[in-house]
Amino acid sequence: xxxxxxxxxxxxxxxxxxxxxxxxxxxxxxxxxxxxxxxxxxxxxxxxxxxxxxxxxxxxxxxxxxxxxxxxxxxxxxxxxxxxxxxxxxxxxxxxxxxxxxxxxxxxxxxxxxxxxxxxxxxxxxxxxxxxxxxxxxxxxxxxxxxxxxxxxxxxxxxxxxxxxxxxxxxxxxxxxxxxxxxxxxxxxxxxxxxxxxxxxxxxxxxxxxxxxxxxxxxxxxxxxxxxxxxx
Numbered sequence: 409x410x411x412x413x414x415x416x417x418x419x420x421x422x423x424x425x426x427x428x429x430x431x432x433x434x435x436x437x438x439x440x441x442x443x444x445x446x447x448x449x450x451x452x453x454x455x456x457x458x459x460x461x462x463x464x465x466x467x468x469x470x471x472x473x474x475x476x477x478x479x480x481x482x483x484x485x486x487x488x489x490x491x492x493x494x495x496x497x498x499x500x501x502x503x504x505x506x507x508x509x510x511x512x513x514x515x516x517x518x519x520x521x522x523x524x525x526x527x528x529x530x531x532x533x534x535x536x537x538x539x540x541x542x543x544x545x546x547x548x549x550x551x552x553x554x555x556x557x558x559x560x561x562x563x564x565x566x567x568x569x570x571x572x573x574x575x576x577x578x579x580x581x582x583x584x585x586x587x588x589x590x591x592x593x594x595x596x597x598x599x600x601x602x603x604x605x606x607x608x609x610x611x612x613x614x615x616x617x618x619x620x621x622x623x624x625x626x627x628x629x630x631x632x633x634x635x636x637x638x639x640x
Contacts, residue, residue: 410438425449426561428591430502435464437555446491448591452501456490458483501593501618505562509616512624513543513564530629536636539567539610562616563590571609573635574599578612580631583619590615595624 413420421441422434428449434442444450446458463469476482483491518531520538525531543564544552568574577597578586584597595617600607616624 410440414438426563426590427556428498428502428561430499431506431558431561432556440465441468445591448589449502450494450498450591451490452494452498452592453490454589454592454594456487456494458487458491502562503559504618505591505616506559508618508621508624509543509562509564510545510559511621512616512628513541513545515625516541516566516628517546533629533632533636536639537569537573537632539569541566563613564616565611565613567608567610568612568635569610570639571601573639574601574610574612576635577631580634581627583624583627584614593618595619 410420419440420438421443422439423443424432424434425443425445425448428444440463442460442462444460444462446460447454447456450456450460451458461472463472516534516538519525519534520531520541522531522535525535541564544556544560568577578584578599581597584595586598587596588598588603589596590613592615596615598613600611600613601609
């Protein structure tokens with residue numbers, strides 16, 4: 409991709425908000441500029457508004473600083489303090505959230521693909537309500553793990569068997585709160601169709617936080633059991 413872009417005289421800009429430092433480094437793969445929503449993983453506490461624009465090109469760095477000075481796009485005192493506070497725990501938060509997500513996704517995927525599950529089992533319950541899971545860890549292309557050797561992001565998507573399951577599920581959860589954001593210490597879930605009518609009505613987006621992953625599992629399982637028991 410970088411070679412194709414540069415051969416045509418254009419630059420490669422990567423929005424790496426969903427794959428923060430520690431998990432992915434676009435500069436290793438030829439990116440010219442990397443963007444992050446600092447409000448997400450960098451902030452990590454859902455209380456900060458900021459953005460990050462990074463480049464390794466010395467001349468561009470100087471120009472960006474000059475543009476920032478001229479335009480006044482400088483963090484305020486409070487935002488600067490919140491950013492510094494958050495960066496002190498950044499590595500721990502990103503790593504733990506990634507590990508939590510990996511365990512949760514593995515459980516869901518194993519249950520979804522279990523052959524002939526026993527009636528009333530976890531696997532049977534999951535298969536009654538869940539249709540599919542989407543996450544980088546489930547891709548088998550070699551380049552995926554090559555680019556993210558330290559783990560994958562903590563955001564994944566699921567589709568439910570019925571639109572009503574996706575609409576009702578967030579209201580039956582206790583740990584996962586229904587909200588749009590991602591990258592915070594708390595786990596969130598969002599029924600995307602509520603804010604975008606063009607989105608698949610069976611789609612839910614999950615941002616895994618720092619809670620114990622088994623608590624998140626039990627929370628999802630009890631909600632799945634409710635849906636499965638009221639599906640007729």
